[in-house]
Amino acid sequence: MRRKLLPVLLGVFLALGCGLMTQAAPSLKLGQPIDCQLGENCFVLIYPDRDPGPEATDVGCGRMTYDGHKGTDFAIPDERVMAQGVAVKAAAAGTVLRVRNDIADQRIKDPTETSGVEGIECGNGVVIDHGQEWETQYCHLREGSVGVQPGEKVAEGSVLGLVGTSGKASFPHVHLSVRYQGQVVDPYVGPNAKPGCQTSKQPLWKTDLPYQPTGLIRAGFAPQLPELDQLWSGDFSDSNLVANSPAVVFWVQSFGVLEGDQERVKLLNPTGEVAANLERSLPNDQRVWVSSIGKKNTSTALTIGQWIGKYQLLRDNQVLVDVEKTLRVE
Numbered sequence: 001m002r003r004k005l006l007p008v009l010l011g012v013f014l015a016l017g018c019g020l021m022t023q024a025a026p027s028l029k030l031g032q033p034i035d036c037q038l039g040e041n042c043f044v045l046i047y048p049d050r051d052p053g054p055e056a057t058d059v060g061c062g063r064m065t066y067d068g069h070k071g072t073d074f075a076i077p078d079e080r081v082m083a084q085g086v087a088v089k090a091a092a093a094g095t096v097l098r099v100r101n102d103i104a105d106q107r108i109k110d111p112t113e114t115s116g117v118e119g120i121e122c123g124n125g126v127v128i129d130h131g132q133e134w135e136t137q138y139c140h141l142r143e144g145s146v147g148v149q150p151g152e153k154v155a156e157g158s159v160l161g162l163v164g165t166s167g168k169a170s171f172p173h174v175h176l177s178v179r180y181q182g183q184v185v186d187p188y189v190g191p192n193a194k195p196g197c198q199t200s201k202q203p204l205w206k207t208d209l210p211y212q213p214t215g216l217i218r219a220g221f222a223p224q225l226p227e228l229d230q231l232w233s234g235d236f237s238d239s240n241l242v243a244n245s246p247a248v249v250f251w252v253q254s255f256g257v258l259e260g261d262q263e264r265v266k267l268l269n270p271t272g273e274v275a276a277n278l279e280r281s282l283p284n285d286q287r288v289w290v291s292s293i294g295k296k297n298t299s300t301a302l303t304i305g306q307w308i309g310k311y312q313l314l315r316d317n318q319v320l321v322d323v324e325k326t327l328r329v330e
């Protein structure tokens with residue numbers, strides 16, 4: 001009887017071993033990798049691409065991604081906010097594997113012109129080993145802001161550096177990549193999900209990060225039609241305008257608009273009259289969208305006092321963006 005014990009035990013071990021191999025991956029729990037209020041002063045603009053082929057789909061079967069995007073892009077409103085310093089934080093405890101800290105912050109204005117960042121697409125970055133074959137990577141940090149070293153242990157929430165625009169970044173953001181056994185994992189679904197967006201979802205986030213594919217980035221006034229580049233720079237954030245400005249323009253920068261969305265934009269002068277008015281259906285999908293209306297200064301001076309800009313974005317009669325801003329003309 002005793003002689004039989006060893007082969008029996010071996011058999012049990014083999015069975016256990018095989019059982020483990022087919023089990024689900026151990027899961028890593030992640031905190032938000034950026035110090036901001038999601039939906040208030042930061043936004044997920046690009047989700048991981050869940051389509052295995054040449055198409056692209058995000059976790060919500062929406063279009064806030066592009067083919068082959070391997071991470072989640074947490075964006076901040078503009079480079080003025082970036083200059084104030086927004087912390088990038090370790091999403092989980094671990095050991096720093098690699099860092100890079102000497103790439104200039106040069107926001108890419110033409111997304112097709114990326115020759116200057118070949119091989120350094122991540123820009124200034126940090127890679128953290130979380131054990132059990134899990135890694136996270138943080139990209140596009142501000143030049144010189146990375147404050148951790150390889151080999152250093154970090155806690156969840158430890159500050160790694162600041163949000164920047166280094167590497168292949170066309171707006172200020174931190175790109176978070178999550179990997180298990182070297183494979184990209186979408187943190188909105190976890191490691192055991194099937195490709196595509198119709199899959200079971202076991203998010204890695206410790207507290208649920210909502211999927212918000214449409215929203216407001218910022219809104220304001222300008223003395224001219226604003227370019228998107230100027231908005232990312234942080235221009236036109238004043239709430240005053242001088243009376244001899246060439247025009248008064250109310251602008252709204254939003255994300256995730258779809259073809260057929262309805263826009264209602266209105267500019268009211270200090271006497272409450274409608275100075276400009278626009279209602280339209282949007283012609284196509286846009287990941288970032290700037291809407292503006294204005295009034296040219298045809299006399300010597302704009303009416304002094306408080307101007308009001310009102311904007312609504314509607315889809316299927318549901319209001320997705322609703323903003324009102326005031327301006328002092330003096």
Ligand SMILES: [Zn+2]
Nearest residue numbers: 071072073175
């Ligand atoms: Zn990205």
